Amino acid sequence: MNEKVRVEKSGTIILPNHDRYDEKRKVWNARIDRRPAVIFECKSEADVISAVNYARQGDLEISIRGGGHHIDGTAVCDGGVMIDLSNMKDVKVDENRKVAVVEGGATLADVDAETQKYGLATPTGTVSETGIAGLALGGGFGYLRGKYGLTCDNIVSARMVTADGKAITVNKDNYPDLYWAICGGGGNFGVVTSFEFQLYPVGPNVLGIDVMYDYRDLKQILHGLKEYMKSAIDEISVNLAIMQLPPAPFLPEALHNKRVVSLSGMYIGELNREIEENVIEPLVSFAEPIMDQTGILPYVELQKKLDAMIDVAPFDGTSLFFEDLPEDAISTLMNAIENADLPMTLVQIWALHGKMNRIPADEKAFSIRDAGYLLLVDAIVPEDNPQKCRDWVNQLHKDLLPHSLRESAYVNGARIDANITESTYGNNYELLAKIKGKYDPDNLFCHNHNIAPKE
Known part of the structure; x- marks a missing residue:
């Protein structure tokens, strides 16, 4: 050539x-x-x-x-x-059908910018630079998960190029088995050139939860969060993150190199005194806050708030789902964080509830519908000793595995591993393998959390 x-x-x-x-x-x-x-x-x-x-x-x-x-x-x-696909970024909104037609190379920012012109949104993720395609095909956790489910739950249809080079439209009525498979089954089944996503009224302004606590209060905060989630309404979402702040000039000197716990999230709905007292105020009073910037802001701005935390760097990481967070798991996690001799670790615990957990496990390929929490771990790999980071991640994963929900992980945030893939898809794995065998028998699309084709 x-x-x-x-x-x-x-x-x-x-x-x-x-x-x-x-x-x-x-x-x-x-x-x-x-x-x-x-x-x-x-x-x-x-x-x-x-x-x-x-x-x-x-x-x-x-x-x-x-x-x-x-x-x-x-x-x-x-x-x-x-x-x-990064040049295929077009997003169009069908306001009458409340559907967004989104090309496979679009980012969350592309989707949000267009849909918010109509006061609409579809559940996506929490970092606006993420690609919508990979997010949707592997699940898609964001601030709307409690109210409207995951990104994969809101795929109305898709245009796909299959392994035999055919372009097809996939939905509930056309190739229904393939439609089921792409709703969380990853990139195993073809190249999605465009999606149709269901849209809902969101914004233009929402209430963003943004409170920072001292790390020393982590156990107290987690206990408070666990109690809070027992009666949490669908309209609220809560993500907890544990990190060591950099000595950045935009931060007060007292916070330089300080390990903190942050709560971020979103409330969509009408605000009144009852909501403020029962839904919002508990989140900012699990302990004595270091900083509280909870307030009204545009939805598109909330969707970009975490972008700066996920800068380009050499990363390693893992993920696990949990039904609950027992004391042993919390202690194991804290011990690992406190003894991580690495440039940076970011440990996130996302509370899961609402619509995403009310969908039957076999309705979509994404089968984790009974988890209470999602753990996401990212660590920067030191140039002088990359193995040290890998060992730390591996050990943390191994130590927490007995506490996890069926050893399942979030495939969008986990290394490629056959055991992880099979454990995660659980009872849906066999059907996914048969669908894979039907549409991609030679496993052309294998650079993913691969599901081997089965006759």
Whole structure:
């Protein structure tokens, strides 16, 4: 091939000698350094078809880049075909149907910016630079999970390019088995070139929960959160994060290098004195706050508040679901945090309830409907001793596994591991394997939390 070859319609092929090759193979996790044989920079569904056909005919592995934010860098492969959707970012709103038509390379920011013009939103994540495709295919946890469910719960339909190079529309009536599978089953079944997402009235302003506590009060805060969640209403969402603050100039000097606990979240609904007293005030009084910036702000701004925490760096990490947080698990977690000799650790505990947990486990491929908490762990890998970070993550995962919910993880925040994949999909795994066997029998789409095809 030449250095730069036009493919059908509008896309471009980028080979290793192209001046943008190194830029295009970069993903959010700077630890990932893989070199595809070719990158198809797609601008249309026809380009995606060309890329899939090329890979199939050459017996090459495929990776698919939407936003490129997976912890294990699933967007980029070694020696295969990288299908880059990042130029396919169009978002259109059908106001009458309350549906957003979203191309596969769009980010959460792209989706929110367009849907909020109509006072609408679909459940997404909490970092606006994340790609919507990977988020939706693997689940999709955000601030609307209690009221409207996960991102995957709100896929109305999708346009897909399958392993045989066909472009199809998938929904409840058309390829219903494949539709079920893409609602949480990951990128195993094809390239989604566009989605239709259900929209709901949200914003333009919401109440953002934003309170910071001293780490020394963590146990007290967790006990308070556990009690609070027993009667939490659908309209509230709560995420807890444990981190050590940097010595940044925008922070008061007293907070430099201080380990803190932050609560972030959102309330959507009418505010009145009863809501303030019973729903909001408890969250800001689990202990004595260091800082409380809870208040009304635009939904699009709340969706971007955590972007600065997730900067490009070499990361490792893991995730686990829990039914509850027993004392032994809390002590194990605190011991690991306090003895992490690493540049940075970010430990998040998201409280789960409401609509996302009322959906039957077999209604969608995403089957974790009885978890009370999601643990997400991210740690920066030190350049001088990367193994130290891997060992710390591995040990924490091993120590917490006995306390977890069926050893299940959130596939969007976990390393690629066959045991994790099978444990997570549980009773849905066998059906997913059969659907995989039907639509991708040669496992062309394998650079993911892979489900091996089964006849």
